[in-house]
Amino acid sequence: MSDRTLLKLALRNATRRPMRTALTAGMVVAGTALLVICLSWLQGMFGPMLRDATNAAGHVAVRQQAYVEREQLMPLYENLPETAPLVQIIRQQPGVVDVQPRIATGGTLTIGEEIGEVFGLVDGASKAYFTERQNLDADLVAGGRWFEDDAEEMVLGAKVAEEAGAKVGDEAVLLGATQDGSLSPIKGRVVGIVSAGSGAIDRSIYIPLARARWMTDIPDGAIELLVYGADYEDATALAATLSAVPALSELAVQAWSTRPPWSQMGPMVDGIWAFLVFVTIFLAALGIWNTMMMSVLERTDEIGVLRAMGLRRRGAVGLFVVEALVIGVVGSLVGVAVGAVPAWYLATHGIELSEQVTANMGGQFPIRTTIKAALDGGIFASAFACGLLMALIGSLLPAIRAALISPVTAMRSGR
Amino acid sequence: MAICELKGATKTYGSGATEVHAILGIDLTIDAGEFTAFVGPSGSGKTTLLNQIGCLDSPSAGSVHIRGKATAGLSDVKLAGLRAEEIGFIFQSFNLIPVLTAAENVELAMSLAGQDGGHDAALALLAEVGLEGLGGRRPNQLSGGQQQRVAIARALVKKPSIVIADEPTANLDSDSGRAVLDLMRALNEKHGTTFLFSTHDPMVVDYARRVVTLRDGAIVSDERRGAAS
Ligand SMILES: Nc1ncnc2c1ncn2[C@@H]1O[C@H](COP(=O)(O)OP(=O)(O)OP(=O)(O)O)[C@@H](O)[C@H]1O
Ligand SMILES: [Mg+2]
Secondary structure (H helix, E strand, C coil), X not given: CCHHHHHHHHHHHHCCCHHHHHHHHHHHHHHHHHHXXXXXXXXXXXXXXXXXXXXXXXXXXXXXXXXXXXXXXXXXXXXXXXXXXXHHHHHCCCCCCEEEEEEEEEEEEEECCCCCCEEEEEEEECHHHHHHHCCHXXXXXXXXXXXXXXXXXXXXXXXXXXXXXXXXXXXXXXXXXXXXXXXXXXXXXXXXXXXXXXHHHHCEEXXXXXXXXXXXXXXXXXXXXXXXXXXXXXXXXXXXXXXXXXXXXXXXXXXXXXCXXXXXXXXXHHHHHHHHHHHHXXXXXXXXXXXHHHHHHHCHHHHHHHHHCCCXXXXXXXXXXXXXXXXXXHHHHHHHHHHHHHHHHHHHXXXXXXXXXXXXXXXXXXXXXXXXXXXXHHHHHHHHHXXXXXXXXXXXXXXXXXXXXXCHHHHHCCX | CEEEEEEEEEEEEXXXXXXXXXXXXXXXXXXXXCEEEEECCCCCCHHHHHHHHCXXXXXXXXXXXXXXXXXXXXXXXXXXXXXXXXXXXECCCCCCCCCCCHHHHHHHHHHHCCCCCHHHHHHHHHHXXXXXXXXXXXXXXCCHHHHHHHHHHHHHCCCCCEEEEXXXXXXXXXXXXXHXXXXXXXHHHHHCXXXXXXXXXXXXXXXXXXXXXEECCEEEEEEECCCCC
16 A cells, blocks of 8 residues: 555544544643643753752862762861862863852851840851852842952851841851861851841851851862853763862862752652653643554454555554554644643742742752743654654554454455 | 466464364466466365455465465565565455545555556546446445446456356345346456456356365365356
C-alpha cells in the first residue's frame, strides 16, 4: 500500500467514531496541557532560583580545603589570610569576569540601649557584590540606601530589622567573633533595610568587607573568593581552568554544581522532571491503549480483508500507529494551547508561597516567595513531543494486536 | 496452462485426539480461465481449500503451487505479496472498507498490488460492472448486490491470476445473486480471469463449467461440463 493510501485510510479511520477519537485526543490534550503547566512551573521555580543562588554563592568558590571539610561549622580560622594577590592572579585567568572576597559568619544585633538581641547571618563583602551581583538594592525598602564600602554602615534584612525594632538611621551594635573565638563587637549605622520575601535574605545583616575583616580579625583576608564567569552554566569549565592555576593548587576550587546543596539538587530536579514526564505519558498512553484496542477489535474483519488483499503486518501496524499519531498531533497542538493559558497566567501573576516555606529552606536557597512560571519554546516543544510519544506508545500494543489478525479471518467473517 | 497445482495438500487443525484434517491429500490442477464451483456439505473443507489456493494459509502437508511458486514455508511478507499480485477475493459478506468510497475501495486493491493508475482503472471497471456514477458512494449507501459488484471490481482491477469467491451469493436475494454470477461469467469470458467459488446453491452450481465436490476434506467428484448454460 502506498504511503498516501495508508495516510488517507488512517485519516478516515480517525474520523470514523468521533466520540472515541475525541476521547483519545482528550487524553493527549490533558497530558500535554499538564506538562506545559508543570514544566513551565518547574522552570520558573528552578531557573531564577539557580541564577539567584549562584550569584550569591559564586559560580566558582575558592576556599581552604579545611574550611570545606567543616563548612557547616563556618570555621573562621580556616580563612584565606591574604586575598589581594590571589584576586589579582584569578582576574588574569580566561573567562573570569569578577572576583569577590567574602566573609560569612553569624552575629547578634542590638539597637541602642535595648536588651533583647537578634541573631542574623552576617554577610561581609563589597557593595558591588550585593548591588551589582545580587541586585539586592532593588529590594531596599523606601528611605534606605546601600552601605558604602569604607563607612561604618550596615544594611539589615527585613526580618532582622523587625525583630530588633531597627529603623533606617539607627545606630546598631553587631556582636560577632574573631577568628580565634573571642567576642568582637562592631558599631554601625543602619542605612537600609532589604525585604526580598526570601527567608535567607531577610535574615541577613550586610556589612562592608572592611568591617567584617575588622570584626573577625582577618585584616587582609576573607573566608572565600567568589569567582564569576559570564554564565553560571559554564561554571564547571571555569572551575577546571582555576584548578590548573599553581597559586590555587592547595585550595579547594569548586563550581557551584559540585557544592552542597546543589550537588544533590541537580539530579533531584532532573528526577522530578523525568518522573513527571514519565507518569503523564504513561497515564495518557494507558487511556489511548484502551480506546485504540476497542477500534482494533471492532475492525478485526476489516483488517483481515486488508491482509487478504495483501496488506503486510507492517502495514497493519502502520495503519493504527498513523491513526494514533494523527490524533496525537492534533491533541498535542490543542494541549499545548490549552496548557499555555494557565501557564501564561502563572508566568505573569505567579503564586505566593508562605514565608514559612521559604524560611525553612535554609540559607543556601534564596527562594522568592512569589514563584512565577517560565514559559519558553523549549517547553512547548517538549510537551508536543511528549504528546506524540503518548500516542505512539499507547497505540503500539493495539497495532501489534492488529498485525496478529490472520488473513483467514476475512473468509470466516460474516458467519 | 496450469496456474494452480495442489499435490497431496493437507490442512490439519489441532493435534492428538482433537486433530481435524480440514482437507486431506487433495490433488487438483486449475487451468487459466476456469470457472469452477466447489460444492459439498458444510464442514467438507471448501473454505479451507480456497484459503490454500488463495495463499491466505499454507498447507500442513503436501504442496500448493501458484504459477509455479510453492506457498509452503513462505514468510508472511512473501505470502502477502503473492496475494496482492495474484489473487482477488470476493467475500460472502462483501467486506468493503466502510470509510472508503466505492472507487477508493477498488483503487486500494491496486495500491496494495503496487500498481499505478488506480483511479482511472477503478472508474472504468466500476462502469463495466454496472455502477457508472456510483463511484463516490460509501458502502452503506449501496445495496448488497451493488456492494458485491464493487467487491468484484476490487478483486479484478489488479488483473489477478485467480479470483476466489467463498459463497459470493449467500447474502444476496436470488435476483441479485444471479446478476452477480452473470457478471462474473461475463468478466471470465471477456478477460479470461480464473474464477473459483464455493456454494451451497444449486442455481449457482449451474453457472459453473467445472464442479468439484468435496466430502470430509477429500475430493469425491470432479466433473467438467463443457460449455454450460
Ligand atoms: N481454525 C480452525 N480450527 C479448527 N478447525 C477448523 C478451523 N477451520 C476449519 N476447521 C474445520 O475444518 C473443517 C472444514 O471447514 P471449512 O470451513 O473448510 O468447511 P466448509 O466446507 O467451508 O463449510 P461451510 O460450507 O459451512 O462453509 C470443519 O470440520 C471445520 O470445523
Ligand atoms: Mg465455508
